[in-house]
Amino acid sequence: MPMDDERRLREWERRGSVPLSIASLLFLVAYAVRVLVPDLPPGWSDLLLLITIVTWGFFILDYLFRVAVAPHRWAYVRRHWLDLVVVVLPLLRPLRLLQIYGKVQDLRMRPRLSLEARVMSYAGLSALLLGFAASLQVYADERYAPGADIRTYGQSVWWLCSTITTTGYGDLVPVTVRGRVIAVGVMFLGVVLIGAVVGSFSSWLTKSFRRADEQPDARRPPEGG
Structure with missing residues (x-):
């Protein structure tokens, strides 16, 4: 069973890497527009607020699922304490965009x-x-x-x-x-x-x-x- 949980966790992280990075970018853009353009029409302001709430909820669900399927939950939380900080402070989420570059480099036989x-x-x-x-x-x-x-x-x-x-x-x-x-x-x-x-x-x-x-x-x- 632990092997199955580890496999599910790796598969979830692999499949969710790009969607979570896109969600991180959407969160940052929506939040930036709301801060820098305070006199937006009500409809646009509500839409941007909805984007920030939905993407933040996506981050929370992702973290909770990874903790739930981890073979040793408390050990996983201790090892990935930064992920919890990022969930609490979602403005740090755009750092996930750097993971895409890292994964691309790992796929190369020899990084450029x-x-x-x-x-x-x-x-x-x-x-x-x-x-x-x-x-x-x-x-x-x-x-x-x-x-x-x-x-x-x-x-x-x-x-x-x-x-x-x-x-x-x-x-x-x-x-x-x-x-x-x-x-x-x-x-x-x-x-x-x-x-x-x-x-x-x-x-x-x-x-x-x-x-x-x-x-x-x-x-x-x-x-x-």
Whole structure:
């Protein structure tokens, strides 16, 4: 029976990867339009709200089903704690789009990109997706808050860029509780991403120089010639 459950779980994850990624993209687009265009007609606003609710429900059902069919449920929950966080915070769901690229790379006999290039690509795409989601949420929370500095989406993007790059000018600061919690997450994200990119780039440079040193110099005449 455990083998059957594991097979069902793998089959569900395989079949649901692309639909869940599409649902993640729909959720992000619907939420972004509702935040950035507050004066939408009632019909469009209701439709976008419905899309966000339905897709969020899809995420919850997917997680509950995977936990239900897992051979060892609590062990599965502990191993996949990030999935639970993403269910609670659905704005993180667009990161599933990165899984499609990862699965495509796994299907290739030899990935087109080196390990270092793939790490930098994942880090860059993660920064874009998470940064966009964070800027949306901070803008939604801060724009009407008393005493807030972030009143436009452009200001939210500027705050995000200065925070995720660990520059921290301090000219724009969130005042709401959720905005400050997001700011702490963006700070940690910036440190992790910068470390990953710098480390991968340094590793790529080291390998390139090592290969150059190991190659014989074509201009050097052969010994005894």
